[in-house]
Amino acid sequence: MDRQDPKRGRLLPAPENFLGAPGQARRRALGNLIAGGAALLGARALHAAGAPADPAHLPPNVPPWSQVLGQPVGANPYGVPASYEKNIIRRLSPGLTTTKHSSVAFTPLQNLFGIITPNGLHFERNHNGRPDINPYEHRLMLHGLVRQPKIYTMEDLLRFPSVSRIHFVECGANTAMEWGNPAVPTVQYTHGMLSCSEWTGVPLSTLLDDAGFDRAKAKYILAEGADAASLTRTIPIEFALDDVLVAYGQNGEMLRPEQGYPVRLLVPGVQGISNVKWLRRLEVGDMPWNTREESLQYSDLMPDGSSRQYTWIQEAKSVITSPSGGQHLLDKGGYYEITGLAWSGRGRIKRVDVSTDGGRNWRTATLQEPVLSKALTRFRIDWTWNGDPALLQSRCIDETGYVQPKMRQLREVRGTHSIYHNNAIQTWAVDAEGKVHNVQV
Amino acid sequence: MSRYDRFAGAAAALALIGIALAAHARDYGLGHPASAQQIAGWDIDVRPDGTGLPDGQGSVADGEQVYEANCAACHGTFGDSNEYIALAGGVGSLASGAPVRTVGSKLNYATTLFDYINRAMPFPHSKSLSADEVYAVAAYVLNLNDIVPADFVANRQTLPAVKMPNRDGFKPFPGMMSVRGKPDVRNTACMKDCEKAVAITGQLPAGFVEGMYGDIRDNFRGLATMNEAPPPAGAAPAGAPSGHALTQQYGCVACHGTDKAIVGPAFRDVARKYQGDATATAHLTRKIREGGSGVWGSVPMPPQTGPSDVELTAIIQWVLAGAKTP
Numbered sequence: 001m002d003r004q005d006p007k008r009g010r011l012l013p014a015p016e017n018f019l020g021a022p023g024q025a026r027r028r029a030l031g032n033l034i035a036g037g038a039a040l041l042g043a044r045a046l047h048a049a050g051a052p053a054d055p056a057h058l059p060p061n062v063p064p065w066s067q068v069l070g071q072p073v074g075a076n077p078y079g080v081p082a083s084y085e086k087n088i089i090r091r092l093s094p095g096l097t098t099t100k101h102s103s104v105a106f107t108p109l110q111n112l113f114g115i116i117t118p119n120g121l122h123f124e125r126n127h128n129g130r131p132d133i134n135p136y137e138h139r140l141m142l143h144g145l146v147r148q149p150k151i152y153t154m155e156d157l158l159r160f161p162s163v164s165r166i167h168f169v170e171c172g173a174n175t176a177m178e179w180g181n182p183a184v185p186t187v188q189y190t191h192g193m194l195s196c197s198e199w200t201g202v203p204l205s206t207l208l209d210d211a212g213f214d215r216a217k218a219k220y221i222l223a224e225g226a227d228a229a230s231l232t233r234t235i236p237i238e239f240a241l242d243d244v245l246v247a248y249g250q251n252g253e254m255l256r257p258e259q260g261y262p263v264r265l266l267v268p269g270v271q272g273i274s275n276v277k278w279l280r281r282l283e284v285g286d287m288p289w290n291t292r293e294e295s296l297q298y299s300d301l302m303p304d305g306s307s308r309q310y311t312w313i314q315e316a317k318s319v320i321t322s323p324s325g326g327q328h329l330l331d332k333g334g335y336y337e338i339t340g341l342a343w344s345g346r347g348r349i350k351r352v353d354v355s356t357d358g359g360r361n362w363r364t365a366t367l368q369e370p371v372l373s374k375a376l377t378r379f380r381i382d383w384t385w386n387g388d389p390a391l392l393q394s395r396c397i398d399e400t401g402y403v404q405p406k407m408r409q410l411r412e413v414r415g416t417h418s419i420y421h422n423n424a425i426q427t428w429a430v431d432a433e434g435k436v437h438n439v440q441v
Numbered sequence: 442m443s444r445y446d447r448f449a450g451a452a453a454a455l456a457l458i459g460i461a462l463a464a465h466a467r468d469y470g471l472g473h474p475a476s477a478q479q480i481a482g483w484d485i486d487v488r489p490d491g492t493g494l495p496d497g498q499g500s501v502a503d504g505e506q507v508y509e510a511n512c513a514a515c516h517g518t519f520g521d522s523n524e525y526i527a528l529a530g531g532v533g534s535l536a537s538g539a540p541v542r543t544v545g546s547k548l549n550y551a552t553t554l555f556d557y558i559n560r561a562m563p564f565p566h567s568k569s570l571s572a573d574e575v576y577a578v579a580a581y582v583l584n585l586n587d588i589v590p591a592d593f594v595a596n597r598q599t600l601p602a603v604k605m606p607n608r609d610g611f612k613p614f615p616g617m618m619s620v621r622g623k624p625d626v627r628n629t630a631c632m633k634d635c636e637k638a639v640a641i642t643g644q645l646p647a648g649f650v651e652g653m654y655g656d657i658r659d660n661f662r663g664l665a666t667m668n669e670a671p672p673p674a675g676a677a678p679a680g681a682p683s684g685h686a687l688t689q690q691y692g693c694v695a696c697h698g699t700d701k702a703i704v705g706p707a708f709r710d711v712a713r714k715y716q717g718d719a720t721a722t723a724h725l726t727r728k729i730r731e732g733g734s735g736v737w738g739s740v741p742m743p744p745q746t747g748p749s750d751v752e753l754t755a756i757i758q759w760v761l762a763g764a765k766t767p
Contacts, residue, residue, distance in 0.1 A: 011661070087659045094653050094766050095700060098525055101564070111662050128561055141475055141483055149475035156471040181643040185650040186660055210472065222486055228567045230560040232486060238619065269620070281483055290489045292557035296548050299611060305536030307547070307607075308614035313622060326650075326657045346620045353630065358639035362632045391639060395628070400620075403628040413626050417540050421617070429641060440643035 010330040011323070081120075090121055093177075093189050101129040104171070106192030109321045109341065114368070115166070115376040117195035119251050124258040125171055125193065127293075128228035131278055135254075135262035138226065140246070144284035147212030154262050157248060160202040160210075164249065165268070166375045168196040168343045170314050172271030172298055175422040179411075182438040187324040190426060190438060194341075196376040197259075199266045200249025205241045208284070218284045222291075223265045226280035233274045234288040234310070235267060243268050243374075246279065269345030269374040270312045271420070273298055303415035316404050317423035318342035318352055318379070318396035329434035332387030338365075339380040344398035348372065351397045352379040358391030358427065358441050359406070365394070373399075390430040391441060407440055487556040491601035494555065498596035499577025501589065507570065507578040511563045520544075520585045524701070529585040532606050545586030549611050551603040555579045555595070576600070655765040684759020685766055691747040693756070699764050706737045708764035715761060725757050 057063035081088065090105035097103040105124040107117055117123075124130070135154045143149035171193035177183040184190055204221075221240050225231040235244065245266040248255060255261040260277025267274045273293055288294070288310065299307040320340035323329060329336065338356075342349045348371055353362040368378040379394070396404045407424035414421075429439040487493040499507075509518075516522045520529030520543070531541025540546075544554055559575045561567050570578070580595040589595075589603060616622040650657060688694050688708070696704040706714075715721035730753070734741035748756060759765075 085662070088662065091660070099564075108660065110660065128564065128567060141480065142472075143475055143480050143484065149480060150472040151475045151479065152472040159471055160469060182645050185645060185654055185657055188660060209467070210469065224486070228561065230485070230567070232556075232560070236618070283484065283486065285488075287488065287490075289486060290550055290553055291486075292553055292561075295550070295553055295611065296542070296544065296557075300614070301535060301540060301542070303536070305540070305610065307535075307611050308617070309611040310613050311617040313617040313620065315617070315624060326660055328658075351630075353632065358636065360634060360636045360639060362635070391641075395630070397630055402624055403630050405626045405628040409626050409628055429644070437644060439641045441639050441641055 010334060011327055088121070090124060090192075091188060093184060096177075102127045104193060106188045107195050108188045109192050109194065109319070110187050110324050110326070112321070115196050115341070115378050116251060117197055119197070119253065119256050119259075122169075122195040122197065122250070122256065122259055123171070123193050125272065126227065126229070126258075126277070127231055130257055131227045132257060133226060133262060133278055138262050138280070140263060140279060141281045142207055142211045142284075143281075144222075145214040145218045145286065146208075146284055147214075150207075150211045152207070154248070157202055157246060157263060160206055162200055162249075163203060163245065164198055164200040165243070165245070166196065166198045166370075166372050167266060167268040168194060168374065168376045169266075169272050169275055170194045170317075170343070170345075172273060172311070172314070172420040174272075175317075175424070175426075176419045178407075178424070178438075178440075179416045179418065179422055182440055185438055186326040187319060187321050187426075190325070191319045193272065194343075194376075196343075197250050198252070199245055199247040200252075201245040201247030201263070201266065204244040204246055204265070204282075207246060207282070208240065211284075213284050217286050219286045220284075220288050222281075222283040222285060222289050223274070223276040223279060224281040224283075225260075225276050226278040230280075231273070231276060231293060232289060232291040233276055233293055234291065235265070235270075235274060236312070237284075239267055239270065239312075267312075269314055269347075271298070271314055274312060298420060300414065300418035300420045302418065308418075311421060312345075314343075314345035315421065315423045316342070316344035316346065316349070316396050316398040316402050318349075318394045318404055319426045320354070320392050320394050320428060323392065323430065323436050324428050325436055325438040327436045329385055329430060329436070332385060332434075334385060336383050336385055337380055338383045338392065338394075339378065340394050342367075342377045342379055342394070342396035343375065344396070344400075344402070345374060346402065347374065347399040349377040349396055350399050350401075352377075353395045353397075354379075354381045354383075355393045355395070356383060356390045359393050359395075359425070362395065385430065385434070387432070387434075389432055391439070392428040392430065392436075393425050395425050485556075485560055487552045487559070489550040489552050489601070491552055491597060494552065494597040494600060495572040496597070497572035497576055498594050499573045499575070499580055500594045501577075501580045501584045501591050503573070504577035504579070504581025504584070504595075507574045508581045511570070512578065515564065520582060524703075528582050532586070535607070535610065543586070544582055545588065545606065547607050547610070549605055549608050551579065551583060551588075551595075551600050551605060554582060555600055558582075652763070652765075655767060683767065684756040685764070687748060687752050687756050688759075691745065691752075691756075693745070696742070699766055702737075704740060705742055708760045711760050712763050721761055722754075722757055725760070726753060729753060729757075 088108055088111045090107060092103060092105050107121050107123040138154055140152045140157065174193035175190055178190060218237050220237060221235045223233055223235055246263060247266040248263045250256060250259055255264060263279050264277040265275050265279050294310060299309045300311050301307050318340060320338055322339050323336060338354055342352045352365045352367065354365050355362045363381060365379040365381040368380065371377050404423060404425055410424050427439050427441050429437045431437065515525040516528050521527050528544050531543045531546035534541045534546060548554060555575060558579055576595040580589060580593050583589040583603060584591060584593060588605065616625050698707050700707050700709045729745045732742045732744035
């Protein structure tokens with residue numbers, strides 16, 4: 001690998017006008033102010049058509065924001081991202097669903113750093129619309145095979161001893177569109193039903209003990225939402241007694257409505273739909289419920305026509321988030337950091353390898369601490385693009401020794417119609433012009 | 442991880458105390474007892490063995506009426522909608538190259554059909570049907586699939602006894618049922634000369650991304666560079682709502698999908714129809730303002746007075762430019 005050339009590789013930027021008129025008008029107006037002469041302006045005022053920077057704002061000149069009093073403290077009592085970041089948003093995939101009331105908005109993984117998903121960008125999936133629930137009127141019922149059936153208010157739940165843990169949530173159907181062929185252009189759509197937060201709540205085991213669950217007979221728990229779907233899923237008792245949380249906190253604040261405000265289930269490492277949002281009821285039972293979301297839907301169809309049921313675990317998976325589909329590398333011989341995410345529903349990520357030649361040869365990437373169980377792990381590795389077409393891949397190994405499979409290995413066993421649990425190695429092709437495309441090899 | 446994590450500070454020497462804590466759950470004095478009546482109002486789940494089915498009953502004939510009034514608009518008269526999920530058909534297709542998954546072809550227990558309709562349907566007003574109506578419409582959906590005869594009456598006894606075509610089509614898969622489950626697909630961590638030849642076997646068709654997603658350059662942060670990039674050709678003036686947004690604002694989307702016809706034609710079909718037609722803008726301006734029928738079918742479009750002239754022009758330009766969504 002060529003480490004001599006420290007030149008930083010450039011990426012094609014967003015179209016200039018993505019900032020929108022207000023930002024540019026303001027920059028231009030301030031530019032005028034400082035330049036202090038209409039004569040100077042003529043040509044420069046038009047810079048916004050192409051160049052991102054006004055020379056009047058660059059050294060040796062002193063930009064206006066260094067000379068004009070800024071916004072007062074508290075101007076935004078609840079902070080929002082810089083106006084220049086307004087295109088960093090969740091997106092719906094065109095044509096994916098019939099109605100926006102049962103749909104999905106994908107997390108822009110290509111834009112994010114580290115492992116934590118900002119709350120406003122956590123992917124959103126619901127089945128019968130998103131409810132707006134008054135937390136003072138919300139109740140959680142716990143009943144079934146328990147000594148004392150209980151109803152908890154939110155105040156009760158907030159008073160129990162709490163824990164905070166960082167975990168990913170990944171929809172079981174993440175990457176589902178890619179079973180047959182590449183179908184979508186960017187990592188937002190291929191892998192964006194994936195987010196990771198610090199969740200705070202009461203261990204479900206604490207509540208089960210509080211109600212006195214029947215240790216001999218209890219085998220499964222039904223979790224039910226308070227939304228119009230009253231969505232239900234069966235949770236095995238081993239999970240419930242291990243690390244399941246009844247969670248109300250998301251990255252330090254209360255859950256966002258999109259993530260289940262005021263309270264949800266968090267079943268670490270298990271497919272997204274088990275993490276029932278707007279949680280209203282938990283019933284302890286002795287057999288699985290075979291709900292619609294674990295029979296008609298969310299079961300994996302095999303080539304012989306049978307369906308695998310109760311496929312809870314999200315197996316180890318990784319993806320390069322930069323460079324990734326839709327980006328454009330401008331510099332041959334430029335240095336690029338290859339970076340991405342790895343995660344496993346079976347525990348910690350042990351290693352991530354990266355290939356730039358479509359899987360022929362691999363180098364081991366650096367893992368960014370912290371490396372946590374059932375959480376996203378950020379990896380990175382240096383790369384100098386020599387200008388030739390390249391095929392970028394990442395492959396993770398988790399603490400059980402499981403190695404993320406190739407697409408063709410998955411297909412050999414599961415065919416192309418199982419929808420769920422596509423954890424194949426992703427390939428991004430860099431063409432000779434530096435454009436990056438979603439491909440399969 | 443142990444659920445007594447919060448006591449993890451205890452030294453190993455105190456492990457016995459840890460065990461004592463585990464054996465005697467602590468009473469925090471929080472929450473209230475749930476009464477039988479409170480539970481009855483919320484405990485709506487139905488298991489495959491029929492546990493949880495309420496009193497009541499409903500016939501296929503009654504179900505037809507419930508279905509026509511509450512379901513057919515979305516799921517199709519015969520449960521055969523293309524727009525929303527189809528509820529019938531596909532039996533025998535699951536092992537084929539084009540599996541059709543419906544209540545009839547895929548579901549294993551009729552009790553689950555009852556449970557789901559009862560909690561989540563009809564989509565706009567879930568939980569609005571009585572137990573009798575849910576029994577009836579479930580019977581009707583089963584009859585649409587030829588699973589029960591026309592004189593079938595669904596109730597607590599008959600529904601669990603219905604044998605669905607795919608009753609035995611489900612297998613638990615231990616490999617993904619616990620962290621220790623044995624995976625079904627194995628790769629190796631080869632590092633050098635792992636593949637003999639690498640060929641691209643699948644990619645997006647040319648023009649697909651532009652057609653479906655428009656200009657995706659703005660999906661990326663523009664910060665990674667000091668490069669000068671021209672703005673994309675034909676971009677809408679920043680600030681003004683796009684034609685696309687206006688069709689949402691003025692409710693056009695209730696009758697027109699971008700790429701799916703609803704009551705009126707799909708906007709992209711309109712674009713295709715008028716491609717290269719110099720009179721299109723004038724014709725469409727008048728047509729949308731005045732309404733009318735006959736071009737796409739017999740259903741008329743009501744006169745659309747909402748958008749201003751400028752907005753209407755923006756909408757029509759957006760349609761004729763291919764109705765690209767942001």
